[in-house]
Amino acid sequence: MSAEFDQKIHTTLSDANLQLAIYTATGRLKEKRVESVAPGVLPDYQELRAQAHAIKKHSIENLDHYLEEFERNVEARGGKVVYCKDGTEVADFVLGLAKERGARLIVKSKSMTTEEVDLNERLEHHGLEPVETDLGEYIVQLAHERPYHIVAPALHKTRYDVAEIFTRRLHVANEIVIEKQTAIARSVLRQKFLAADIGISGANFLVADSGAVVIVENEGNARLTTTAPKVHITVAGIEKVIPRAQDLATFLKLLARSATGQLLSVYTSLLAGPRRPGEIDGPDEFYVVLLDNGRTKLLPDRSKRQSLYCIRCGACLNACPVYRKIGGHSFPWVYSGPIGAIITPQFMGVAHEPSLPFASSLCGACGEVCPVKIDIPKILLELRSDVKKSETREKQNRLERLAFRVFAWLMTHPRLYELAGRMGAGMAPADGGSWIRNLPSPMNIGPVRAWLSQRDLPPPPAQSFREMWRRR
Amino acid sequence: MSRDNILHRIRTAIGRSAGQAAADPPPVRLRIPEVDMESRIASMIARIEALAGKACRSAEPCALVAAAIAGKKAVASNAPYLSECGITALPGVRSGITDRDELREVCAAADVGITSADYALADTGSLVMLSSPQEARLISLLPPSHIAVVPRERILTGLDELFTVLPNPAVRTSSMVLITGPSRTADIEQILVRGVHGPGQITVIMV
Numbered sequence: 001m002s003a004e005f006d007q008k009i010h011t012t013l014s015d016a017n018l019q020l021a022i023y024t025a026t027g028r029l030k031e032k033r034v035e036s037v038a039p040g041v042l043p044d045y046q047e048l049r050a051q052a053h054a055i056k057k058h059s060i061e062n063l064d065h066y067l068e069e070f071e072r073n074v075e076a077r078g079g080k081v082v083y084c085k086d087g088t089e090v091a092d093f094v095l096g097l098a099k100e101r102g103a104r105l106i107v108k109s110k111s112m113t114t115e116e117v118d119l120n121e122r123l124e125h126h127g128l129e130p131v132e133t134d135l136g137e138y139i140v141q142l143a144h145e146r147p148y149h150i151v152a153p154a155l156h157k158t159r160y161d162v163a164e165i166f167t168r169r170l171h172v173a174n175e176i177v178i179e180k181q182t183a184i185a186r187s188v189l190r191q192k193f194l195a196a197d198i199g200i201s202g203a204n205f206l207v208a209d210s211g212a213v214v215i216v217e218n219e220g221n222a223r224l225t226t227t228a229p230k231v232h233i234t235v236a237g238i239e240k241v242i243p244r245a246q247d248l249a250t251f252l253k254l255l256a257r258s259a260t261g262q263l264l265s266v267y268t269s270l271l272a273g274p275r276r277p278g279e280i281d282g283p284d285e286f287y288v289v290l291l292d293n294g295r296t297k298l299l300p301d302r303s304k305r306q307s308l309y310c311i312r313c314g315a316c317l318n319a320c321p322v323y324r325k326i327g328g329h330s331f332p333w334v335y336s337g338p339i340g341a342i343i344t345p346q347f348m349g350v351a352h353e354p355s356l357p358f359a360s361s362l363c364g365a366c367g368e369v370c371p372v373k374i375d376i377p378k379i380l381l382e383l384r385s386d387v388k389k390s391e392t393r394e395k396q397n398r399l400e401r402l403a404f405r406v407f408a409w410l411m412t413h414p415r416l417y418e419l420a421g422r423m424g425a426g427m428a429p430a431d432g433g434s435w436i437r438n439l440p441s442p443m444n445i446g447p448v449r450a451w452l453s454q455r456d457l458p459p460p461p462a463q464s465f466r467e468m469w470r471r472r
Numbered sequence: 473m474s475r476d477n478i479l480h481r482i483r484t485a486i487g488r489s490a491g492q493a494a495a496d497p498p499p500v501r502l503r504i505p506e507v508d509m510e511s512r513i514a515s516m517i518a519r520i521e522a523l524a525g526k527a528c529r530s531a532e533p534c535a536l537v538a539a540a541i542a543g544k545k546a547v548a549s550n551a552p553y554l555s556e557c558g559i560t561a562l563p564g565v566r567s568g569i570t571d572r573d574e575l576r577e578v579c580a581a582a583d584v585g586i587t588s589a590d591y592a593l594a595d596t597g598s599l600v601m602l603s604s605p606q607e608a609r610l611i612s613l614l615p616p617s618h619i620a621v622v623p624r625e626r627i628l629t630g631l632d633e634l635f636t637v638l639p640n641p642a643v644r645t646s647s648m649v650l651i652t653g654p655s656r657t658a659d660i661e662q663i664l665v666r667g668v669h670g671p672g673q674i675t676v677i678m679v
Binding site: 021024025028044047048051054055058059060061062063064065066067068073077083084085089133134135136139152153154157158159162178179181182185186189190193194207209210211212218219220221223224227228238243244245246247248249250252253260262263264265266267268269270271272273274275276278279280281282286290292296299300 | 474475477478479481482483485486488490492493494495497498500501502503519550569570571572575576580595596598603604605608609610613631632634635636638639640641642643645646647648649650651652653654655656657658659660661662663665667668669670671
C-alpha cells in the first residue's frame with residue numbers, strides 16, 4: 001500500500017465528525033434506494049436491471065457503430081461532435097472555441113468526466129473562469145477540493161465548513177442556516193448563468209438514434225447551463241452511448257432510484273442540437289466532446305469491459321462497507337468506492353495504486369445494488385490477479401537486472417574478465433557438446449536453470465583472443 | 473484529429489471492422505398499464521404533493537391562476553391553450569414574447585412562470601415540456617414559481633407510454649424536459665432545500 005493511500009485512510013478513520021457524516025449520508029441514500037426498488041413499488045426491478053445490462057453490453061460490443069450513428073444524428077440537427085483522446089485535447093478544443101467567441105466566463109454543470117481530466121484547472125490556467133453550478137460542486141470548487149461522492153460531492157462538508165468557505169471566498173457575512181446558504185449560492189450563480197458565454201455539461205446518456213444528450217439533475221443548474229449561454233458543450237465518455245431514445249424508459253427508472261431513491265430526478269433533459277428555427281431560447285451552438293482518456297484500454301477484455309456499463313449512480317459507494325469507513329478522498333483518483341476500485345486500475349494501470357483492488361471485503365454488496373449488474377466483485381478478483389502477475393514480473397525483472405549488473409561489472413574489469421573466461425573454458429566438456437545448460441550443481445538452480453533452458457554458448461576455443469594477441 | 477484513431481482503437485479492441493452492421497439490439501422494453509383517467513389524475517396529485525408541489529383538478533383554471541398571481545409579476549408561454557383559457561389576458565401577465573433577450577429579461581424579473589405541458593406522467597407526477605415557438609425553456613426555469621395548466625387528456629400513464637407516443641423526441645424538438653417536482657438539493661448535510669436554481673414552487677392544474 002502506498003504511504004499516501006495509507007495515510008489518507010488513517011486521517012479519515014480518526015476524524016469522528018467525518019465518520020459520522022459519511023455513515024449518515026450513505027446510510028440515508030442506501031435506505032431510500034431500497035425503498036424505491038422494493039417489490040411493492042417496482043415489481044419489475046430485476047427485469048429492468050437485466051434489460052439495462054443487455055442494452056449496455058450490446059452498446060459496448062457495437063460501440064463504433066453507435067458512436068458513428070450518434071455523430072451523424074447530432075450533425076444532422078446542426079450540432080458538432082469532437083473526439084478527444086485526453087484532457088489536453090478537450091482543453092485545447094474549449095480554449096480554441098472560447099478564443100474564437102471571445103468568451104471568458106464558463107458555467108459548468110456536474111460532470112465527473114471533466115473532473116477526470118482536470119478541465120477547470122486547465123481552463124483557469126489560460127485565464128478563463130469556469131464556475132461549477134451544482135451546489136455541492138460549487139462548494140467543493142471554492143474549497144479547491146475534489147468531489148467526495150459521485151452523487152453528493154460535498155458530503156464531507158458541514159454547514160459550518162460551508163459558512164467558512166463562503167465567508168472566505170465570496171466575502172459574505174457568516175451564515176450557518178442551510179436554506180440561507182443555498183440562497184446565497186443561488187443569487188451568486190444566477191448572475192453567472194446570465195452572464196456566461198459558454199455552458200459545459202456532462203451527460204448521463206448519449207442517444208444514438210436521436211443524436212441527443214440526456215442529463216439528469218435535481219437543482220436546475222444543468223438546465224440553466226444548457227439553456228442560458230449561446231454555446232453549449234457536452235463532455236462525455238465514449239461509453240455513454242445507448243442505441244435508442246426508447247431505452248431511456250428502462251434506464252431512467254433505474255438511475256434516480258439507485259442514486260437517491262427518487263422515482264425520477266427533478267429534471268431530465270433530452271437535448272438534441274442547437275435551438276431550431278422558431279424556438280425562442282436555447283443555445284445557438286451545440287458541441288459534444290466524446291472523450292476516450294483510457295476507455296479504449298478497457299475494451300479488449302470481455303469480462304472487465306463491463307466496467308464501462310457504469311451509469312454513475314453511486315449506489316455501490318453507499319452500499320460498500322469500505323467506502324463507508326474510508327470515504328471518497330482516500331481513493332487515489334476521482335472515482336471512489338467499488339466502481340473507483342475497478343476503473344482506476346484499468347484507466348491508470350494497476351501499478352498506480354496496486355493495493356486498491358485489495359481494499360475490499362468482497363462482500364458482494366456493490367454487485368447486488370448495481371442497476372446495470374456489473375459484476376464488481378469478480379472484476380476486483382481479476383484485478384487482484386493482474387496485480388499479482390505484474391508483481392511477479394517485476395520480481396523476475398529485478399533478478400535479471402542484478403545478473404546484468406554483475407555482467408557489466410565483469411566486462412569493465414579486463415583482468416577479472418579474462419580470469420572468468422579461463423575458468424569458464426575450463427569447465428567446458430571435452431567432447432565440445434552443449435555445456436552451459438549443464439552447469440555444475442551450485443549454479444544449476446531454479447531461475448538460472450530457467451534462464452539457461454533456452455540459451456547456450458558455442459564450445460570455447462582452445463585459446464582466447466587475448467592469448468592469441470599476446471602471442472602474435 | 474483523434475476521431476479516426478479512437479474509432480480504430482475501438483474496432484480493434486472489440487473485433488469489428490469499419491462500416492460493419494451492428495447485431496440487433498435487445499428488443500425495446502415498454503409496458504403500458506391500463507389506468508383510467510380518474511386514477512391518473514389521483515396519481516398525479518399524490519405524487520406532486522409528495523414532492524411538496526401543489527396539484528389540483530379544475531374546470532376553471534383561469535380563476536385559479538388569477539388568484540395565485542394576484543399582485544405578482546407573471547410571464548406566460550405562447551401555448552395556445554393558455555390564451556384559450558384566458559390566462560394570457562389576466563392582469564400582470566406578460567405573454568407573446570418571441571425574442572430571446574427580451575424573454576430572458578422578463579423571466580429573470582418575473583415571480584411566476586406559467587406554461588402548459590405537452591404531456592404529463594401519472595406514475596411519477598412529471599410534466600413533459602417540449603421546447604417550441606409555443607413553449608420557451610426559461611419560463612419553467614427562471615421564475616421562483618412555476619404554474620402549469622394541463623388538459624387532462626395529455627396525462628399519460630408513465631415513461632413507457634411517453635416513449636411509445638414519442639419514440640424519438642429529437643424529431644420534434646431540440647429540448648425535451650421532464651419536470652418532477654420543485655427544484656431541490658440536499659448537498660449540505662443531506663438537508664432538503666427547495667428552489668436552489670429552478671422554481672422552488674410548482675403548481676399543476678389539470679383541466
